[in-house]
Amino acid sequence: MHTKDYYDITIIGGGPVGMFAATYARMRLAKTQIIESLDQLGGQVQALFPSKKIYDIPAFPAVTGSELVQQLEKQLEHFSPDVFLGETVEGFTKVEDGFEIKTSKRTTYSKTIIIATGAGAFEPRKLKLANASDFEGSNLHYLVTDIEKFRGKDLAIAGGGDSAIDWALELAPIANSIHLIHRRDKFRALEANIAALKQTDVIFQTPYLISELADNQGKLKLTLNKVRSDETKELTVDHLLVNYGFSSSSKAMEAWQLTLENRGIKTNIALETSTPGIYAIGDIAQHEGKLDLMATGFGEAPTAVNNALLYIYPDKRQPAHSTQLIKKFEEAQN
Structure with missing residues (x-):
């Protein structure tokens, strides 16, 4: 026994x-x-x-x-x-x-x-910012398990590969807005999917990197730095989805x-x-x-x-x- x-x-x-x-x-x-x-x-x-x-x-x-x-x-x-x-x-x-x-x-x-x-x-490869873990599970996500969670929301998606593009295509019909953030002007994804994404209202933020995260009354404020430049811009979204690969x-x-x-x-x-x-x-x-x-x-x-x-x-x-x-x-x- x-x-x-x-x-x-x-x-x-x-x-x-x-x-x-x-x-x-x-x-x-x-x-x-x-x-x-x-x-x-x-x-x-x-x-x-x-x-x-x-x-x-x-x-x-x-x-x-x-x-x-x-x-x-x-x-x-x-x-x-x-x-x-x-x-x-x-x-x-x-x-x-x-x-x-x-x-x-x-x-x-x-x-x-x-x-x-x-x-x-x-x-998942995580966002390398000191306070990123403070927002994980609330405003910051590395996996998309239920797309309904993002219906009607303002979103930012960080990444330039197939999976990031797939997320953007899947969420574009239901999100209020989507900002796609990538450090290059070119994406590492299927050309047909990129072409399809350009027919949507997704806003391409390239070439930018996320440099800061901050709480903004329950939403997430992102500071973006333009690559090889001192230029910055700010976005406020409900959720940030990061797909830098696995x-x-x-x-x-x-x-x-x-x-x-x-x-x-x-x-x-x-x-x-x-x-x-x-x-x-x-x-x-x-x-x-x-x-x-x-x-x-x-x-x-x-x-x-x-x-x-x-x-x-x-x-x-x-x-x-x-x-x-x-x-x-x-x-x-x-």
């Missing part, structure tokens, strides 16, 4: 592949948790290109990252795994009944682990002491890593013939889950079709 509360499966990474793995694990009635380093589910798809269309998802001729994540979240909510956001796995240790997992917030225990971290833990780190992965291959984790045909009881799926998993496609990761998820449960319960019969799994899941809820 376990003296600690163990999950059957812990999934590290809450991107699309990790979300589906958690859904399937719960369909198999496994006690499951997701640990995600960002403050939202969806991983790179949601954080980096929510409005871009994806064309290699079965049954969808085309689907945006946001639409895909929304559908995965609906599916996930039905099966209710435990989800922990804004939490980074720092390491894990083999113990008698499974693994002790240390995160940035807690210690947790699991009989098996499935790693679905994509290219690594992602964190930094990824594989340091945690290196500390996990698993065999690595091609910047990923080496797995066998069962998607098991060099440590029994730990599996890897999606872009992080590397094996012969592997294709780094989301569709591949979705297919790997049930394989890893079933092998993890076979590792825990070697005498338990493998599942049949999803209809039978759903029937068993619904019976277990009653």
